[in-house]
Amino acid sequence: MDAIFFDIGGVLLDSASVRRAHERFVADLSEEAGLDSDAALETWREELGAHFREREGTEFRSARAGYERAIAALGIDGEWEPLFESALAETIEPNPGAVEVVETLAERGSYLGVISDVDAAEGRRILETFDVLERFDSITTSEEVRRTKPDPAMFQAALAKSGTVPERSLMVGDRYHHDIEGAKEAGMRTAAYGADDGPAVDHRLADLREVLDLV
Incomplete structure (x- = not known):
């Protein structure tokens, strides 16, 4: 393989830890604002869910905009980003x-x-937290392309940056329809990490370190 591409959430990033981070944030925010933390968390989840459900097709919807919507629904007016x-x-x-x-x-x-599919700033912040940001030659996000996977534009944009041909490029993803089918339709090789099985899967990974043997 001449190029290896990774999804962030669910592949490089443990998705369960993101849920815990949101729970901690809402708990800290509730304590500062004098809110019931359980009710606040329920509102947070409802508003974020509604924000993304309103997306049409593969259009991009900013996670930050969803956070701002949920914050507003909690009745909080003030700086929340540092927390x-x-x-x-x-x-x-x-x-x-x-x-x-x-x-x-x-x-x-x-x-x-x-x-x-992350916001560009959030994706970079996650990679920076793991101290691997500078290891990547390119980062292609839905915010940049204005589309989400499996839209072909996402994979085409990434391949154009790499200058590699699809058949010598590997996509490592955790969602079958979005990552695996999307990449396969773009002509790429695929490695499923936690994704459902299906004809678009070229390799299945029980451990991410198995990627090292593939390439």
Whole structure:
């Protein structure tokens, strides 16, 4: 493989740790504002869910806009970003082997890219927290492309940056329809990490470190 692309959430990033970070943030915010933390968390989840459900097709919807909507629904008017960033930085965790795989591939000289539906700033902040941001040659986000996976534009944009041909590029993803089918339709090789099985899966990974043997 000439290029290896990773999704962030669910692949490099442990998704469960994100939920814990949001729970901590809402609890800290509730304490500062004198709110019931359980009710506030329910409102937070409802508003975020509604924000993303209103998306049409593969259009991009900013997570930050969803956070602002949920904050407004809680009746909070003030600076919340430092508290949110602190909760994320101190709570999110990489999946087992993720940092090792990125560092090893980078040391081998492999082209490394990200293809993720995250907001650009949030994606970079996550990679920076794991101290691997500088290991990536390119980062392609839905905020940049204005589309989400499996829209072909996401994969085409990433491939254009890498200058590699699809059949010599590997996509590592955790969602079958978005990551695996989307990449396969773009002509890429695929590695499923936690994704459902299906005809678009070329390789299944029980551990991210298995990527090192593939490439």
